[in-house]
Amino acid sequence: MADPIIIAVPKGRILAEAIPLLERAGIVPEAAFSDENSRALRFTTNNPGIDLIRVRAFDVATFVAHGAAQLGIVGSDVLAEFDYSELYAPVDLGIGHCRLSVAEPAAMAASDDPRGWSHVRVATKYPHVTEAHFARRGVSAECVKLNGAMELAPLLGLAPRIVDLVSSGRTLKENGLVEVEVICEVTSRLIVNRAAFKTRGEVVPLVEAFRRAVAQELAA
Structure with missing residues (x-):
């Protein structure tokens, strides 16, 4: 058998x-x-x-x-x-259904324009997708690899931005973060x-x- x-x-x-x-x-x-x-x-x-x-x-x-x-x-x-x-x-x-997005602290986002980025430091468990996304835009991306608790990275100074899956956005909001760019729908x-x-x-x-x-x- x-x-x-x-x-x-x-x-x-x-x-x-x-x-x-x-x-x-x-x-x-x-x-x-x-x-x-x-x-x-x-x-x-x-x-x-x-x-x-x-x-x-x-x-x-x-x-x-x-x-x-x-x-x-x-x-x-x-x-x-x-x-x-x-x-x-x-x-x-x-x-x-969800999306892979770039997020940053709400205070930072208030005066930030993603179109002006030339270099970003992000915490993510998607380094390859992240680097490829920013490379297409001509932006240099420095990725800090994490496997979870992504929202802590900006709060503790590990990286000012994150790339992570977003569904309702509730977790971002509860940690003072907002989406500033969608990389792809998932x-x-x-x-x-x-x-x-x-x-x-x-x-x-x-x-x-x-x-x-x-x-x-x-x-x-």
């Missing part, structure tokens, strides 16, 4: 939106999968040929690119940051390992199931 197809799904905010999408695609996880307090990392589904793993969003792309998982759900921000050639992203799932994508797409016969029907699930949601 062939090894199960493994689908990598991110922990955190996308998880709640991913579960109904999985179910519309005919994949019903075991109950523990939706329990954020569960310490388990691998889960069964109603299909004995499909297992799910729940990992950090940035790790989804790595698991799928290296073939440890055959499919995954991940934000377009992660795909842009890593740009793995081994990944194929055939379906925009229409979930996880949604979650279905990603597939290119080798698995060619060699595992179960993968193509799964991709089509996700495509139908998205179409059903749009039609509802």
Whole structure:
């Protein structure tokens, strides 16, 4: 019997939106999968040929690119940051809507004009996307790599600006920051390992199931 197809799904905010999408695609996880307090990392589904793993969003792309998982759900921000050639992203799932933005303290923004920047120092977990964005504008970007708590960087003098995901903007506001520039809009994508797409016969029907699930949601 062939090894199960493994689908990598991110922990955190996308998880709640991913579960109904999985179910519309005919994949019903075991109950523990939706329990954020569960310490388990691998889960069964109603299909004995499909297992799910729940990992950090940035790790989804790595698991799928290296073939440890055959499919995954991940934000377009992660795909842009890593740009793995081994990944194929055939379906925009229409979930996880947010944006990748530049933010700075409100007092600073009151007299700041991004069009006049020539050099910026930013804290971000997206150094490659950030540098590429500013390079296109002819701006030199010095990136301080952080993996979380981005909003603390301006407050504690680590960097005057940040580049981070923004959804409602509430976290920025509560930390005295405001958006001053949007780098890109972000949604979650279905990603597939290119080798698995060619060699595992179960993968193509799964991709089509996700495509139908998205179409059903749009039609509802």
